[in-house]
Amino acid sequence: xxxxxxxxxxxxLIGQVIDTNSAYISKQLNKIGVSVYQMTSIQDDKAHILQAxxxxxxxxxxxxxxxxxxPTKDDITKNTLAEYFNDTLVRDASVLKNIERLWEKKIxxxxxxxxxxxxxxPSKASVLMNKYGSAPGxxxxxxxxxxxxxxxxxxxxxxxxxxxxxPKLKATFKCPFILHTTLLVYGVGESSLAERxxxxxxxxxxxxxxxxxxxxxxxxxxxxxxxxxxxxxxxEVQQQIDSLLPLIKNEFFGFEEAESSIEIVxxxxxxxxxxxxAVAESCTGGKIAEQITANAGASAYFKGxxxxxxxxxxxxxxxxxxxxxxxxxxxxxxxxxxxxxxALQLFNADYAIATTGNAGPEKGDSNAEVGTVFIxxxxxxxxxxxxxxxxxxxxKVINKxxxxxxxxxxxxxxxxx
Amino acid sequence: xxxxxxxxxxxxLIGQVIDTNSAYISKQLNKIGVSVYQMTSIQDDKAHILQAxxxxxxxxxxxxxxxxxxPTKDDITKNTLAEYFNDTLVRDASVLKNIERLWEKKIxxxxxxxxxxxxxxPSKASVLMNKYGSAPGxxxxxxxxxxxxxxxxxxxxxxxxxxxxxPKLKATFKCPFILHTTLLVYGVGESSLAERxxxxxxxxxxxxxxxxxxxxxxxxxxxxxxxxxxxxxxxEVQQQIDSLLPLIKNEFFGFEEAESSIEIVxxxxxxxxxxxxAVAESCTGGKIAEQITANAGASAYFKGxxxxxxxxxxxxxxxxxxxxxxxxxxxxxxxxxxxxxxALQLFNADYAIATTGNAGPEKGDSNAEVGTVFIxxxxxxxxxxxxxxxxxxxxKVINKxxxxxxxxxxxxxxxxx
Numbered sequence: 135x136x137x138x139x140x141x142x143x144x145x146x147l148i149g150q151v152i153d154t155n156s157a158y159i160s161k162q163l164n165k166i167g168v169s170v171y172q173m174t175s176i177q178d179d180k181a182h183i184l185q186a187x188x189x190x191x192x193x194x195x196x197x198x199x200x201x202x203x204x205p206t207k208d209d210i211t212k213n214t215l216a217e218y219f220n221d222t223l224v225r226d227a228s229v230l231k232n233i234e235r236l237w238e239k240k241i242x243x244x245x246x247x248x249x250x251x252x253x254x255x256p257s258k259a260s261v262l263m264n265k266y267g268s269a270p271g272x273x274x275x276x277x278x279x280x281x282x283x284x285x286x287x288x289x290x291x292x293x294x295x296x297x298x299x300x301p302k303l304k305a306t307f308k309c310p311f312i313l314h315t316t317l318l319v320y321g322v323g324e325s326s327l328a329e330r331x332x333x334x335x336x337x338x339x340x341x342x343x344x345x346x347x348x349x350x351x352x353x354x355x356x357x358x359x360x361x362x363x364x365x366x367x368x369x370e371v372q373q374q375i376d377s378l379l380p381l382i383k384n385e386f387f388g389f390e391e392a393e394s395s396i397e398i399v400x401x402x403x404x405x406x407x408x409x410x411x412a413v414a415e416s417c418t419g420g421k422i423a424e425q426i427t428a429n430a431g432a433s434a435y436f437k438g439x440x441x442x443x444x445x446x447x448x449x450x451x452x453x454x455x456x457x458x459x460x461x462x463x464x465x466x467x468x469x470x471x472x473x474x475x476x477a478l479q480l481f482n483a484d485y486a487i488a489t490t491g492n493a494g495p496e497k498g499d500s501n502a503e504v505g506t507v508f509i510x511x512x513x514x515x516x517x518x519x520x521x522x523x524x525x526x527x528x529x530k531v532i533n534k535x536x537x538x539x540x541x542x543x544x545x546x547x548x549x550x551x
Numbered sequence: 552x553x554x555x556x557x558x559x560x561x562x563x564l565i566g567q568v569i570d571t572n573s574a575y576i577s578k579q580l581n582k583i584g585v586s587v588y589q590m591t592s593i594q595d596d597k598a599h600i601l602q603a604x605x606x607x608x609x610x611x612x613x614x615x616x617x618x619x620x621x622p623t624k625d626d627i628t629k630n631t632l633a634e635y636f637n638d639t640l641v642r643d644a645s646v647l648k649n650i651e652r653l654w655e656k657k658i659x660x661x662x663x664x665x666x667x668x669x670x671x672x673p674s675k676a677s678v679l680m681n682k683y684g685s686a687p688g689x690x691x692x693x694x695x696x697x698x699x700x701x702x703x704x705x706x707x708x709x710x711x712x713x714x715x716x717x718p719k720l721k722a723t724f725k726c727p728f729i730l731h732t733t734l735l736v737y738g739v740g741e742s743s744l745a746e747r748x749x750x751x752x753x754x755x756x757x758x759x760x761x762x763x764x765x766x767x768x769x770x771x772x773x774x775x776x777x778x779x780x781x782x783x784x785x786x787e788v789q790q791q792i793d794s795l796l797p798l799i800k801n802e803f804f805g806f807e808e809a810e811s812s813i814e815i816v817x818x819x820x821x822x823x824x825x826x827x828x829a830v831a832e833s834c835t836g837g838k839i840a841e842q843i844t845a846n847a848g849a850s851a852y853f854k855g856x857x858x859x860x861x862x863x864x865x866x867x868x869x870x871x872x873x874x875x876x877x878x879x880x881x882x883x884x885x886x887x888x889x890x891x892x893x894a895l896q897l898f899n900a901d902y903a904i905a906t907t908g909n910a911g912p913e914k915g916d917s918n919a920e921v922g923t924v925f926i927x928x929x930x931x932x933x934x935x936x937x938x939x940x941x942x943x944x945x946x947k948v949i950n951k952x953x954x955x956x957x958x959x960x961x962x963x964x965x966x967x968x
Contacts, residue, residue: 144762147587148731149578150773151764152571156592161566170564171599173592175573178762182588189606205742206763207752241740248742287765289944314565323658325622325665335624345561345595346623347568348704356567413858419844420837423858427836430912430945438864441830441840441856443849444898451855451897480868481861495847527706528847 135309136171137163138194140186142201142211143286146175155200155291162295167309168196169360178202183214187281195279196303201286203269205248212272215283216256219274223254226261229270236268259283262298266290271298280306311364313371316347316356316390319382320541324348327355331381334374342374352537354390387541396540397425403547404435404485411543412481413439414452414473416464417491417507421536437481442473445499448490452476465490465502467510467519474512474519485546486512487539491524493531507535511546552726553588554580555611557603559618559628560703563592572617572708579712584726585613586777595619600631604698612696613720618703620686622665629689632700633673636691640671643678646687653685676700679715683707688715697723728781730788733764733807734772736799737958741765744772748798751791759791769954771807804961813957814842820964821852821902828960829898830856831869831890833881834908834924838953854898859890862916865907869893882907882919884927884936891929891936902963903929904956908941910948924952928963 139159145151153175160170171194176182183202190197202211216223230253237245252268255261262271262282269285271294282299284291303309319327324346328335335344341361347354357374361367379386388399404411413422423439426432442448445464449456454472462468473488491507492498504526510519520542524534556576562568570592577587588611593599600619607614619628633640647670654662669685672678679688679699686702688711699716701708720726736744741763745752752761758778764771774791778784796803805816821828830839840856843849859865862881866873871889879885890905908924909915921943927936937959941951 144760144775145764145773146574147577147590148581148775149574149576149587150731150733152569152574153590154569157563157566157569159566160564164565170566171594172603173564173570175590177588186589204763204765206745208760208762243740243743246742246746248745289947314567316567323660325663326660328623328665329663343561343625345625346621347562348621356562358561358565412864415837415840419849420832420840420856420858421844423832423837423860424841427838427858427860428946428949432836433860433915436860438860438868439837439858440868441837441844441858443840443844443853443855447829447855447898450899451857481864482867493847498850529845530706532845 135168135196135307136194137168137196137198138171138190139173140190140197140199141173141175141286142178142183142199143175144177144208147177155286155288158288158292159198159200159295162300163196163303164312164314166300166304167312168303168307169312178208178210180210180214180217183211184218187218191276191279195307197279197281198299199281199283200291203283203285205252205268211283212255215272215274215281219256219258219276221256221258224257225253226255226270228263229253229255229261232263232265232270233268262294264290264294266293273299273302310360310362311367312358312360313367314356314358315371315375316354317375317378317382318387318390318396319353319355319385320387322353322382322385324353327353327382327385331378334378334381338374339370342371352387387544395425396537396544398429400540400544400547401426401429401432401435405431407547409484410435410437410481412437412477412483412486414477414486414488415439415441416443416448416473416489417493418489418532418535418539419443421532422487422489422539425536437483440477440480448473452480463500463502465492465500465506465508467508467521470508470510470519471512471517474510475517478512478514484514485543487543488512489535489539491531491535493535494526494528505531507531507538509535509539509542511542513546552585552613552724553611554585554613554615555588555607556590557607557614557616558590558592558703559595559600559616560592561594561625564594572703572705575705575709576615576617576712579717580613581729581731583717583721584729585720585724586729595625595627597627597631597634600628601635604635608693608696612724613699614696615699615701615716617701617708620700620702622669622685628700629672632689632691632698636673636675636693638673638675641674642670643672643687645680646670646672646678649680649682649687650685679711681707681711683710690716690719727777727779728784729777730775730784732774732788732792734792734795734799735804735807735813736770736772736802737804739770739799739802741770744770744799744802748795751795751798755791756787759788769804804958812842813954813961815846817957817961817964818843818846818849818852822848824964826901827852827854827898829854829894829900829903831894831903831905832856832858833860833865833890833906834910835906835949835952835956836860838949839904839906839956842953854900857894857897865890869897880917880919882909882917882923882925884925884938887925887927887936888929888934891927892934895929895931901931902960904960905929906952906956908948908952910952911943911945922948924948924955926952926956926959928959930963
């Protein structure tokens with residue numbers, strides 16, 4: 135069962151908007167056993183949409199379109215879809231009712247004709263109800279193939295995927311089981327890793343694929359297997375992992391959970407241990423706190439954080455002594471450790487992370503080279519720090535520092551369990 | 552001049568990685584007058600890559616591929632490209648020298664055969680040197696069309712685009728001028744806006760396209776024009792904007808700069824005024840600080856911030872009085888305003904933003920409904936707050952609150968200029 139995802143919108147083609155819909159949709163399709171063969175982004179242009187539909191129909195069983203369903207003149211997906219199916223638009227009573235409900239609840243204005251017209255759908259289409267917006271999803275079948283059209287607004291699209299598309303696909307197609315397992319590996323380069331596990335890799339059975347995903351100091355190793363016998367697939371992949379792990383025992387860090395990330399793993403561990411966390415950030419500027427609090431349930435372990443961006447605020451707000459800063463510079467192990475210790479106390483937490491460094495592009499309040507970052511971890515009993523040189527690309531330096539901070543905390547927690 | 556961007560990698564097709572390369576590349580191409588006709592993401596699969604190259608060659612003049620150039624067995628782009636061009640791989644001395652330089656500088660290990668083999672390129676290709684990595688970019692020409700293959704690692708790809716691909720494309724093709732101008736409009740829905748400006752929109756000349764991009768309480772209106780006479784294009788678009796602005800004078804907020812966002816605009820204004828900013832965040836969890844500090848130069852106006860996530864930390868660290876919290880609940884105008892006032896003082900800033908609310912999915916330390924967010928702005932002379940109901944989707948609530956906070960501060964700054 136192969137799918138193609140077609141995202142429609144000039145804003146994608148000029149780079150104004152990054153397409154996040156395709157990745158979401160493919161992840162969800164994989165979970166129900168549907169592989170994605172291709173993702174295609176095209177303009178709001180009738181001829182191009184028609185051509186893309188034709189090409190997709192030749193290759194894929196399931197074609198999912200997003201975008202171009204709004205009420206304005208640049209939205210042409212629905213009319214183009216009707217033309218492709220040689221169909222006409224008819225008013226759908228359930229969709230109109232949904233639009234009236236939304237307007238009553240959220241918009242204090244009478245319905246306009248363009249809003250009413252959003253209830254027009256191709257006569258051959260089934261409605262995929264959009265609870266959060268006026269543009270309905272649509273499902274159309276043709277010679278055993280399915281065409282699904284969804285709004286481009288991510289949260290509307292996601293709700294329709296979850297409540298309408300996935301259940302309907304599961305009921306329509308018999309799909310295999312797809313298993314992706316990703317191992318997080320730190321501290322060894324891609325080619326050294328490949329060399330070390332070469333014999334193991336060469337012995338992998340054909341239906342288990344291996345991929346290397348190197349990124350900012352870590353390599354993710356992904357094993358992918360597919361088949362109709364879920365248990366068999368799981369066992370086979372587990373066997374391969376069992377023989378891989380001894381080869382990377384000092385570098386293996388854990389598994390990437392399907393919807394997870396290191397901060398979610400960390401959070402779960404802290405909750406389990408009944409411990410709390412605080413942060414004091416300089417060069418990471420709040421990104422550590424932001425990544426932690428992006429996840430529901432963070433309040434169970436996250437006390438809070440300080441972003442002491444200016445040197446003076448490290449003194450005034452965080453209580454780092456001016457003497458330490460003068461003696462060692464603001465980018466130093468001593469300052470990082472003082473920040474972590476003080477944050478621990480201020481927030482009365484069990485663990486604290488602190489960062490101080492220079493993310494660039496220019497030197498700041500210290501003479502530290504661009505990319506130099508000190509990260510400290512404080513606990514109730516001790517404090518320690520490490521220094522990293524994280525390159526000279528601002529966004530990369532910040533992201534790498536955030537990753538390193540989470541890794542250091544993770545190691546500290548694991549050491550004490 | 553039309554381009555197609557082909558991104559290669561199973562990690563994209565299973566949704567493990569979001570493709571940000573395509574948006575970056577298309578933005579850069581637009582700047583030199585090259586339109587992107589299609590973006591295509593495909594698997595690390597030889598047959599599929601060959602098919603995508605063939606389809607792209609039929610439609611586009613410039614084909615840019617990213618990904619699949621690494622040293623491991625799942626990287627097959629280079630060999631496939633050689634096959635497509637009926638070519639063989641030869642060792643390039645300049646690439647090998649670059650790899651040796653990188654290994655000497657960064658990797659304390661002898662070169663392996665797989666690393667040396669990264670210096671193999673198709674004999675018909677010109678090298679696009681990769682200063683940051685071992686996989687070279689490649690440029691191949693065929694019947695007036697150009698095929699460009701770049702590594703998938705974003706910062707390596709970006710450096711090659713900037714230093715090699717764009718100058719070479721400009722020298723090879725005569726390209727038109729493309730102008731995108733985006734107006735930020737707040738406080739009016741997409742369909743109401745469309746109705747209001749309908750006459751203006753209908754009178755737009757054919758070569759100026761209008762697009763609506765609604766998102767979380769704002770609509771971006773984008774005008775796109777293309778032509779060989781840069782000054783003429785600019786004048787024509789300016790004329791259209793001049794006749795549009797009176798129709799949206801209460802909702803027009805500013806122009807979206809090419810590489811800009813509201814926090815960059817805000818930062819520039821604050822620097823110009825010589826004013827500073829601090830933040831105290833609860834439900835936004837550090838995201839306001841993170842968005843501010845993601846931009847170089849933030850240290851010129853950003854003093855720092857507090858993430859007082861736990862109620863107790865609002866008392867202990869930020870000094871909000873327990874009496875106020877008990878009397879009004881932690882999610883209240885009074886607490887938001889106290890947080891902003893105290894942050895202003897703590898950081899000795901000219902402006903402070905504070906947020907307190909419930910981002911969901913469940914009720915927290917107060918009885919406030921999920922989605923309720925109070926945002927306060929404090930200045931040296933006054934403090935005020937607004938309350939918003941931002942829906943029940945956690946990530947959306949946080950992002951909307953961040954946008955609202957920046958909008959409120961922007962309005963306050965504009966009022967006083």
